[in-house]
Amino acid sequence: xxxxxxxxxxxxxxxxxxxxxxxxxxxxxxxxxxxxxxxxxxxxxxxxxxxxxxxxxxxxxxxxxxxxxxxxxxxxxxxxxxxxxxxxxxxxxxxxxxxxxxxxxxxxxxxxxxxxxxxxxxxxxxxxxxxxxxxxxxxxxxxxxxxxxxxxxxxxxxxxxxxxxxxxxxxxxxxxxxxxxxxxxxxxxxxxxxxxxxxxxxxxxxxxxxxxxxxxxxxxxxxxxxxxxxxxxxxxxxxxxxxxxxxxxxxxxxxxxxxxxxxxxxxx
Amino acid sequence: xxxxxxxxxxxxxxxxxxxxxxxxxxxxxxxxxxxxxxxxxxxxxxxxxxxxxxxxxxxxxxxxxxxxxxxxxxxxxxxxxxxxxxxxxxxxxxxxxxxxxxxxxxxxxxxxxxxxxxxxxxxxxxxxxxxxxxxxxxxxxxxxxxxxxxxxxxxxx
Amino acid sequence: xxxxxxxxxxxxxxxxxxxxxxxxxxxxxxxxxxxxxxxxxxxxxxxxxxxxxxxxxxxxxxxxxxxxxxxxxxxxxxxxxxxxxxxxxxxxxxxxxxxxxxx
Numbered sequence: 001x002x003x004x005x006x007x008x009x010x011x012x013x014x015x016x017x018x019x020x021x022x023x024x025x026x027x028x029x030x031x032x033x034x035x036x037x038x039x040x041x042x043x044x045x046x047x048x049x050x051x052x053x054x055x056x057x058x059x060x061x062x063x064x065x066x067x068x069x070x071x072x073x074x075x076x077x078x079x080x081x082x083x084x085x086x087x088x089x090x091x092x093x094x095x096x097x098x099x100x101x102x103x104x105x106x107x108x109x110x111x112x113x114x115x116x117x118x119x120x121x122x123x124x125x126x127x128x129x130x131x132x133x134x135x136x137x138x139x140x141x142x143x144x145x146x147x148x149x150x151x152x153x154x155x156x157x158x159x160x161x162x163x164x165x166x167x168x169x170x171x172x173x174x175x176x177x178x179x180x181x182x183x184x185x186x187x188x189x190x191x192x193x194x195x196x197x198x199x200x201x202x203x204x205x206x207x208x209x210x211x212x213x214x215x216x217x218x219x220x221x222x223x224x225x226x227x228x229x230x231x232x233x234x235x236x237x238x239x240x241x242x243x244x245x246x247x248x249x250x251x252x253x254x255x256x257x258x259x260x261x262x263x264x265x266x267x268x
Numbered sequence: 269x270x271x272x273x274x275x276x277x278x279x280x281x282x283x284x285x286x287x288x289x290x291x292x293x294x295x296x297x298x299x300x301x302x303x304x305x306x307x308x309x310x311x312x313x314x315x316x317x318x319x320x321x322x323x324x325x326x327x328x329x330x331x332x333x334x335x336x337x338x339x340x341x342x343x344x345x346x347x348x349x350x351x352x353x354x355x356x357x358x359x360x361x362x363x364x365x366x367x368x369x370x371x372x373x374x375x376x377x378x379x380x381x382x383x384x385x386x387x388x389x390x391x392x393x394x395x396x397x398x399x400x401x402x403x404x405x406x407x408x409x410x411x412x413x414x415x416x417x418x419x420x421x422x423x424x425x
Numbered sequence: 426x427x428x429x430x431x432x433x434x435x436x437x438x439x440x441x442x443x444x445x446x447x448x449x450x451x452x453x454x455x456x457x458x459x460x461x462x463x464x465x466x467x468x469x470x471x472x473x474x475x476x477x478x479x480x481x482x483x484x485x486x487x488x489x490x491x492x493x494x495x496x497x498x499x500x501x502x503x504x505x506x507x508x509x510x511x512x513x514x515x516x517x518x519x520x521x522x523x524x525x526x527x528x
Contacts, residue, residue, distance in 0.1 A: 025341060028417075032339035035349040038388075041493035043431050044448050124428065124450055190343070190419050214347040217450075217492040268343040305470040310487035347491040366489055370455065374489035383481050383500040384440070390491035392453070 042135055042212040042264035045219040049136025052129055058108030067103035080141035081261050084250045086152035093158040095249045097223050098241040100133050119240045120224050134210055134221045141261045148254040162251025175233040203259030206252050211265040310373050318373050324409045332356045333401050333412035345418035351388035358406040359385035368397035393418050427521030434509040434527040441503030441527055445496045445511050453488035469513045476509055503527045
């Protein structure tokens with residue numbers, strides 16, 4: 001059979017596509033996501049992050065192994081499940097990335113600008129150490145229940161500010177986080193939007209970051225997710241490691257309490 | 269021993285690659301290594317041309333080639349999981365072709381005796397398209413097809 | 426020398442399953458960046474996987490293989506502790522070899 005007629009014949013034996021009903025579409029997309037779990041490129045970032053954690057770096061040529069992420073110097077296991085939290089030495093509530101920057105400055109002698117230079121990487125030429133370190137540290141909280149405390153007054157304040165920001169309408173489109181994430185069953189094109197105002201929605205959403213984003217071929221952190229939401233809402237740029245970013249993270253992380261942390265994950 | 273070998277492979281210094289490969293027991297795999305990349309096969313736009321470049325022609329449709337772990341809808345065409353399982357005896361190679369890609373051939377896997385003729389990988393798809401699994405078994409070619417839809421997911425997640 | 430791979434080899438009964446995650450841009454040569462510049466093609470072209478020196482898989486890839494490629498396959502044989510070696514060569518002539526023990 002000539003290749004051209006074969007192609008025509010093949011078109012006949014291709015299984016007829018499913019009826020494009022929303023239900024079966026979600027099922028198929030769920031299958032797509034499940035198939036991606038096996039062999040998550042995020043592991044490549046986790047491995048690089050572990051190396052960076054243990055490597056002597058910076059002007060002081062010291063590793064990050066004495067960095068206190070809240071559970072004691074050098075304790076990485078379970079640390080992410082308790083962040084953000086108040087740190088007395090900085091007198092500030094910090095999320096993981098700001099704490100990593102703090103340790104890079106205090107322990108390794110980097111300047112804050114150097115440590116924050118590339119918060120979000122792009123390809124093999126512009127890699128982000130912070131993304132790799134975040135991947136490593138968060139992987140050590142996999143399987144741990146989210147357990148963010150609100151004991152210190154500054155932690156409570158961060159939560160309240162984060163909550164206010166969540167509902168704050170602004171920008172050219174008068175959007176708030178709640179606009180997209182405040183109701184069940186919302187979606188943008190075929191992307192389901194989690195309802196972050198329910199415990200279930202908040203838990204599922206927060207515990208799947210950081211994630212390897214297939215569309216970018218990069219591992220992205222929660223700071224990135226907030227930064228990108230602000231961009232999509234046409235808000236001014238969310239500054240990396242700012243009080244605003246930390247407050248929103250505090251609000252969303254605390255609302256995820258009780259859920260088992262299951263990241264780094266893989267997403268579209 | 270392995271650390272030393274890795275250092276050699278990194279620096280390439282001192283010993284010739286051939287003696288190194290011999291020492292590491294790679295010489296029987298040398299033939300596979302020496303196989304150069306088939307540029308012509310990766311530059312084709314039809315099943316027939318690809319087959320020609322691979323040295324074959326006229327594949328027979330086969331129901332003994334299955335797509336495994338290959339979803340019907342890919343949320344993002346940049347990464348589409350594709351798995352092919354061939355039940356045809358004496359399968360020698362499995363190739364994955366994507367009809368509507370700029371070039372059809374995505375990958376060719378040579379399956380030596382002892383290796384299961386089941387391969388999983390991830391490919392890029394430019395748009396919704398048929399994926400062809402092309403199997404060479406006992407010198408003859410067989411093919412099966414599956415349509416995979418590609419969709420843009422939106423803004424989040 | 427290319428970037429590190431993650432190799433997992435597990436023995437179940439008489440079959441060893443090998444899963445490999447590679448770090449590679451796999452540029453098609455058609456992607457334009459924000460400035461409109463086309464990133465040149467850069468991809469892994471040949472792969473060889475050996476078990477105790479014997480080839481258990483070889484492959485040729487084109488630009489349609491996804492970025493940070495994943496590969497999974499199985500072969501009959503293998504024992505705990507045996508070495509699986511994965512080697513790739515890309516279009517720039519760069520290469521990477523990594524190994525793992527069958528667990």
